[in-house]
Amino acid sequence: MKITRYALTLIAAAALAGCGSTVKLDEPAPVKDIAPTPQPQQPPRAEPTRVADTSVKTISLDEQLNQQVQGKRVVYFDFDSDIVKEEYRPLIDVHAKRLNNNKKLALSLEGNTDERGGREYNLALGQRRAEAVAKSLTLLGVAGTQVEAVSFGKERPAAQGSTEEAWSKNRRVELKDK
């Protein structure tokens, strides 16, 4: 929401600047009596609507990138597979962009499996998935020090139950900020 509000404010500022240019400074400003048009009832605002003349609104690419990875934190896998599917390209791209933009950021890539099979072997399978995601990021220029592939195996299911629906939700890598 923050970004949206900033954007609206910037548009408003641009509009005002545009208006100003049509007003000649050496002439008195034309005065018109205008009957006040009834304003629709606005809910009370927490912030003042007036913008200071000296205000500067920052466009933060970091913020934008943070915004863009929201809701893009999980990569799901097919059964017995560590292939990062094509549909996750945009997700990987935006994470890579974000990590490349700020070298101080680091991600923990947490691999997970479904419940079938041994705990240690699943831990290794989850690790393989996490490393597959790590590799797709480093191929896009992300430093190896910015990503740590780890695994929870089958110990941290996202969904309970022994159905394919639950299993498919559990075969995943979560990309978490460190």
Add this chain to the structure above:
Amino acid sequence: MPESLASVSRRRSLAALVALTAALGAGPASAQVRIDIAGVGGTRIPVAIADFRDESISPQPIAAIIRADLERSGLFKTVDVPGAFSETTSPVFADLRARQADDFVAGSVNRLADGRLDIRFKLWDVIKGAEIVGQAQAVHPDDARLAAHRIADVVYEKLTGEKGVFATRMAYVTKAGRRFSLVIADADGESAKVALASPEPIISPAWAPNGRELAYVSFESGKATVRIQDVQAGTRRVLADFKGTNSAPAWSPDGSKLVLSLSRDGGTQLFVINRDGSGVRRIAQSSAIDTEACYSPDGSQIYFVSDRGGGPQVYRMPASGGTAERVTFGGGYNISPAISPDGRTMAYITRTGGAFRLSVMDLATGQSQQISEANDDESPAFSPNGKLIVYASRAGGKEVLMTTTLDGKIKTPLLVTLAEVREPTWGPFTSP
């Protein structure tokens, strides 16, 4: 028991029966453990165990624990004798023979000046009218149950020829809600005590050969790290916390080092590390998963799981590194090897259809046998006398621990609690 054995002398036939029988006991005041041994019949050694003189000094009922241990082993039938007798008693053998007891145990409990209990006993052969063995042990009162288990072990060994495991301990992991506990209990499931309580998963506990320390994998720091805990002192240290995942610890037989799986160089690969965390060295190199390693009992070989051939299979290689040879061939998924103390048998989990089942392999012949019909078996471990395997399974939708004889004929649920129970490991023999 095969009928043909009935004609053999009772002692010899029972020694043979040991291989078929669960050597576990259950205490009389069992709150969480119920062991029902099915499939044991035929001849059992009739033994009379008198109440120990002054055993009310002890916080635990010594004679009752010994009786329960021996009864539950399936190899003994206890014979009632009225009254309490000490080891200094001269048994009236004619009377004991009349009660049809073949053997007789009596003993005493005394409090020492330092607060310890002096627990003594003697075992007699009633038929011969001769003493077999007598022992004394001075123990902390909290170890009275252990002292009773040790006496049961001596009786078991003298009368069957096999070492007993009543005085050994198990470790396992419970999950109740989102709480994980590393629990240590007597081999009969009694005296369960929590060694580590954590909001994060704990897996792969491994007893040190000294019986005092446990290595395990904890996710408490947001990833898998290997720690070693001194269970008595309640102190612990990080053994392996490298980049990535640190897991699957297994002790060398001499306890000087551990083999474990690290992903620090990419992939899940096998490393050896000294017990103090120094001297990390990679012992195998593959582009596949290599994990779940364990030493052969003589320390010369390492068995491990690898999917270098496609699916996971058990392989073996020299402990110092070198060429690996494949051990399992049946089926596409074989994991979690455990080697018997005599080095002859491997227990492991095999996938059949969608089921994961406990199997054993005769390592000399490579012959395998599935010894479970369950669907979700995991994590086998041998008892220190090699007569039993403890493993995790699922019954009624709940995680449980089971023990089985190596032929799979006698299976017993070990623990019945409200929590999920998993990841069992059987501690070593302990000397008094």
